[in-house]
Amino acid sequence: MITVTGATGFLGAHLLAxxxxxxxxxxxxxxxxxxxxxxxxxxxxxxxxxxxxxxxDFHRRVTPxxxxxxxxxxxxxxxxxxxxxxxxRELWHCAADTSPMGPVAALHxxxxxxxxxxLRLLDAGERSARLFHISTAFVAGERREGTVFEGTLEEGxxxxxxxxxxxxxxxxALVRGWARDRGRPxxxxxxxxxxxxxxxEPGEPRHWLAxxxxxxxVLGRQDPSHVLRAAGLSPEDISLPYTARLPxxxxxxxxxxxxxxxxxxxxxxxxxxxxxxxxxxxxPYGQGGLVATYHLTHxxxxxxxxxxxxALEPCDWLDFALDPDLAPEEVRPLERFLMRxxxxxxxxxxxxxxxxxxxxxAATTGLEPPAELSAQYLRSGMAAPSPLSCSSAGxxxxxxxxxxxxxAHVRTRV
Numbered sequence: 001m002i003t004v005t006g007a008t009g010f011l012g013a014h015l016l017a018x019x020x021x022x023x024x025x026x027x028x029x030x031x032x033x034x035x036x037x038x039x040x041x042x043x044x045x046x047x048x049x050x051x052x053x054x055x056x057d058f059h060r061r062v063t064p065x066x067x068x069x070x071x072x073x074x075x076x077x078x079x080x081x082x083x084x085x086x087x088x089r090e091l092w093h094c095a096a097d098t099s100p101m102g103p104v105a106a107l108h109x110x111x112x113x114x115x116x117x118x119l120r121l122l123d124a125g126e127r128s129a130r131l132f133h134i135s136t137a138f139v140a141g142e143r144r145e146g147t148v149f150e151g152t153l154e155e156g157x158x159x160x161x162x163x164x165x166x167x168x169x170x171x172x173a174l175v176r177g178w179a180r181d182r183g184r185p186x187x188x189x190x191x192x193x194x195x196x197x198x199x200x201e202p203g204e205p206r207h208w209l210a211x212x213x214x215x216x217x218v219l220g221r222q223d224p225s226h227v228l229r230a231a232g233l234s235p236e237d238i239s240l241p242y243t244a245r246l247p248x249x250x251x252x253x254x255x256x257x258x259x260x261x262x263x264x265x266x267x268x269x270x271x272x273x274x275x276x277x278x279x280x281x282x283x284p285y286g287q288g289g290l291v292a293t294y295h296l297t298h299x300x301x302x303x304x305x306x307x308x309x310x311a312l313e314p315c316d317w318l319d320f321a322l323d324p325d326l327a328p329e330e331v332r333p334l335e336r337f338l339m340r341x342x343x344x345x346x347x348x349x350x351x352x353x354x355x356x357x358x359x360x361x362a363a364t365t366g367l368e369p370p371a372e373l374s375a376q377y378l379r380s381g382m383a384a385p386s387p388l389s390c391s392s393a394g395x396x397x398x399x400x401x402x403x404x405x406x407x408a409h410v411r412t413r414v
Contacts, residue, residue: 001087003028005069005118006095007062008038010205011134011194013045014263015092020046020053020061022267028084030067030074030095038064041203048204049260069095069114074121085125093118094134096171100162100344111167112174119178127184132270135172137192137255137295137355138165142347149356150190151293161347179290187273187284189266191296192255192355195373197380207259209381212311215341216382220314231334240317244335248322248349253301255355256378261370262296265360269294272363284359294363297355298370304349310378322349 002019006012007029019027031038043058065084068075076084097110115133122129140148141158142165153172160166172188179186193208200210219227228238273284273292284292305322312318320338331339339346 001026001028002090002092003030003084003088003121004092004094005030005114006093006134007031008041008045008205009094010196010207011191011259011263012092012094013205014049014259015094015266016042016062017046017049017051018263018267019092020051020058024061025089027062028088029062029064030069031064032068033064033066035064035066038066044203045205048198048201050198069117070109072117072120074117081121082124085121085123085129088121088125088129090130090132091118091122092132092134096134096136096168098164100164102163104163104167107163107167108170111164112170115171115174119174122184123182130273131175131184131186132266133172133175133186133188135175135188135190136165136168137190137297138162139169139172139190140353140355141165141169143353144350145352147354147356148295150295150359151291162344164344176291184290185273185285186291187270188291188293189269189296190293191262192257192298194259194262195256195378195381196259197377199381199383207381209378213382213384215343216311216314217384218341219312219318224315224317228334231332231337233334241319242317242334244318244320244338245323245326245330245332246320246335246338246349247324247326247328247331247346248304249324249352250305250322252304252322252349252351254304254307254348254351255297256302256307256373257296257298258370258373265296265364265367266294268367269360269363284363292359294360295355295357296360297357298373299357300372301354302373304351306375307378310375311382313379324350 002025004012004016004019004027007016007027008031016027016029029038029042031042033041039059039062042062042064043053043055046053046058066075073081093115095110095114097107099107119131122131137148138161139153141155142161143158153169153176155169160169175186175188178184195209196207200206224240224242225238228242269284269292284294308320308322312320
């Protein structure tokens with residue numbers, strides 16, 4: 001049996017769809033919900049990827065199991081825990097709290113303690129069971145320049161820009177320590193920012209572009225003069241479009257990758273790590289190694305300045321300029337609000353780092369490379385959901401805020 005955590009999330013849904021296509025093994029999806037409700041959520045999540053599964057066939061293959069990720073034995077009885085462990089031959093750990101500025105305790109509980117309990121599940125099962133751990137390229141921490149190599153995990157040199165980064169670093173360190181102590185091979189996948197051009201409909205997994213659209217929508221629904229006056233500008237100082245100076249490098253880049261390509265590539269990487277598939281010295285594990293690490297990143301980075309410009313298109317009265325010389329005391333109230341609205345993304349307005357993907361390239365030989373990302377692709381992903389999909393008049397799409405609101409709190413899970 002294949003066991004998956006986080007299957008109702010954005011990446012998890014795409015991986016689940018790919019795993020179901022790959023072979024006919026049953027899948028156990030570890031979920032937070034009551035199994036009855038989770039069955040429909042899982043089917044809706046997989047269908048949101050474009051996969052067309054009949055309900056009867058899907059429910060025959062996929063069994064939801066209610067767990068508590070941060071609880072000992074995953075909240076299961078000792079008997080159920082042993083049974084799940086015995087049947088699991090392949091475990092994909094996708095569940096994570098991805099809130100960039102979430103509470104430290106909550107991030108640790110889900111991302112670190114949750115990973116530890118997943119490892120205990122593997123301890124209770126067959127040694128042949130294989131672990132695929134979904135980490136993130138952001139375990140590189142606050143490093144702004146240079147090349148981040150696959151397999152590198154450094155803490156002291158750079159520190160962390162957000163609590164999320166640190167929690168994922170701790171989780172990956174746990175996985176690596178477990179592999180070393182148990183002598184068991186592990187595959188670690190480190191995706192960059194995963195995106196899609198499919199708008200997130202209500203009830204479907206949220207994705208990064210939809211979150212950015214929700215944040216920009218907070219401003220787009222406001223009266224510009226009201227916002228500028230609230231920011232401390234007098235009427236005579238207000239001229240539109242207003243140019244906000246924000247701290248950052250005009251040449252900063254971020255790595256965006258299409259989620260459907262990422263899921264397909266992850267399955268290729270998993271296949272490349274099958275026993276006997278490659279020689280120890282030249283294969284993904286390296287000489288005597290136990291952890292194969294892949295950067296799931298796009299070969300070409302995307303300009304942060306262009307991404308911000310697309311995100312702020314609903315606010316036609318607002319322009320911006322990334323200014324590396326802007327001193328903290330020069331940041332005005334509206335600019336501080338914009339930085340809060342960005343919710344932990346501001347450190348990446350300085351980044352020029354690159355991600356090595358040599359192992360990824362080797363594992364995905366024969367897979368068509370990801371297409372170049374266009375502005376239209378990103379706009380499509382940020383588009384509002386269809387009004388016809390709202391279940392009732394006056395319903396607010398997931399992540400949106402009613403008119404008149406001036407703040408937004410957006411929390412997502414992978």
